[in-house]
Amino acid sequence: MNWHQRIKQRLQQRQSANIYRTRQPNQAVGCCRLLINNKKYINFSSNDYLGLSQNKSIIAAWQQGAKRYGVGSGASGHVTGYTLPHQQLEEQLADWLGYPRALLFISGYVANQTLLAALIMAKDRILADRFSHASLLEAAMHSPAQLRRFHHNQPDSLQKLLDKPCSGQTLVITEGLFSMEGDSAPLSQLQQKTTAAAGWLLVDDAHGIGVRGEQGRGSCWQQGIQPELLVITFGKAFGLSGAAVLCQKEVAEYLLQFSGHLIYSTAMPPAQACALQAALIRIQQGDDLRDQLQQRIKQFRAGAANLRLPLLPSDSAIQPLLVGDNKQTLLLANQLRSQGLWVTAIRPPTVPPGTARLRITLTAAHRATDIDRLLEVLDAINHAKC
Known part of the structure; x- marks a missing residue:
């Protein structure tokens, strides 16, 4: 097996296991807004927890x-x-x-x-x-x-x-x-x-x-x-x-x-x-931003509990929604994107096999209506499965 054959084989293995990674160039329009291929998304994949990048x-x-x-x-x-x-x-x-x-x-x-x-x-x-x-x-x-x-x-x-x-x-x-x-x-x-x-x-x-x-x-x-x-x-x-x-x-x-x-x-x-x-300096004086972030976390957790979403126990800005299967996780991420919500599918080897998930991240810059929209779409997807 030569260099090209080895590389091709390993890429094919990732694709067949539904763990192939891709990048999407975007024009950010704020820490929780994205513009990709001329389509706008609410971004729930950013680590910019306090919105300070803007x-x-x-x-x-x-x-x-x-x-x-x-x-x-x-x-x-x-x-x-x-x-x-x-x-x-x-x-x-x-x-x-x-x-x-x-x-x-x-x-x-x-x-x-x-x-x-x-x-x-x-x-x-x-x-x-x-x-x-x-x-x-x-x-x-x-x-x-x-x-x-x-x-x-x-x-x-x-x-x-x-x-x-x-x-x-x-x-x-x-x-x-x-x-x-x-x-x-x-x-x-x-x-x-x-x-x-x-x-x-x-x-x-x-x-x-x-x-x-x-x-x-x-x-x-x-x-x-x-x-x-x-x-x-x-x-x-x-x-x-x-x-x-x-x-x-x-x-x-x-x-x-x-x-x-x-x-x-x-x-x-x-x-x-x-x-x-x-x-x-802004972080040291940022109790207002931390309070805003906590409000968004509580809002999302409360709504998710009402919908019985399979969230992992977390009181942080990181809210993992456990799916399990790699293909189903990708499907769910794509369904959310079709509704203007950008959430990243996390799969092995980043997480253990069988624990693929959506990594939902919340920020102080998110609006209450953003959280409501995410919960609304997740609820609609769940009902469509029934």
Whole structure:
């Protein structure tokens, strides 16, 4: 079998299993509106939970930053790409979340990959919640360490793994708010067990930061813990892109010396760091947006309960509607799109086989009428099946 035959075979396998992925170019007309092929949709697939991607003050901050610093950084942070806006943003994030240091990264995926690549050595072990993000599990599998997965959100399952001997260091991995389930990790219990075993805890709070806790400080703050490694991303509630790792000073210095990404990748544009500073201010003052989001979540959950929709238990902006079969999930997504509602079908390998679902995401920018329309169409589809 040559290269072309192998590629063709693997593509055909995905198509036959109804897990083939496609992209659709769109002209966004707001964080919860899409224009695709000249058709308008209400968007229920965005992670822009607070609607900040369209915030005028944040857009203005990016524009002003571009006028002052240009549209790119021109180098890695170790050369000339680290500017005053980068430094200011790192210091503001560290102060906001109560850590000595913060380091900026281009994306959450990169932050997770580079953390494990820099820290993990042979004889170490990684104990990860089985539903942890692909960036974490992939990095763990490619590391020289032993990877073991504990049952989702079950501290006792973690304890059984911690009880086994390890000649190296132990890193426990979880998410604060899980991206495909919409549920929260029992962070306090996980940290207690990890600390008792002399391990470190890494929490990826991509979907909790900005929407949970006082001033949007996230899942860890809300649950009263401070993990050794906290990853936050800016592509969700911040409305932009990029990520940061919060840690102790010595760890930050270690990463600056041993993280290939920080050493060799071009830094994020200074203008982006300016916009992120503006987004941070809006998040800190964003109780109104968080309250609006909670209203939409309660509205949708109440309506879905009346319709007896098979939702997973979630009080977050992520509302997974379990379907199970890949083909049926695609069919349901297409039925919604025919009615002007854009909802993404999530299938394996993103989720376990047999658990395909619609990942409905709600934002503070959605109107009450948007939620009513989604419930109305879902109800009509259900009645059509009967």
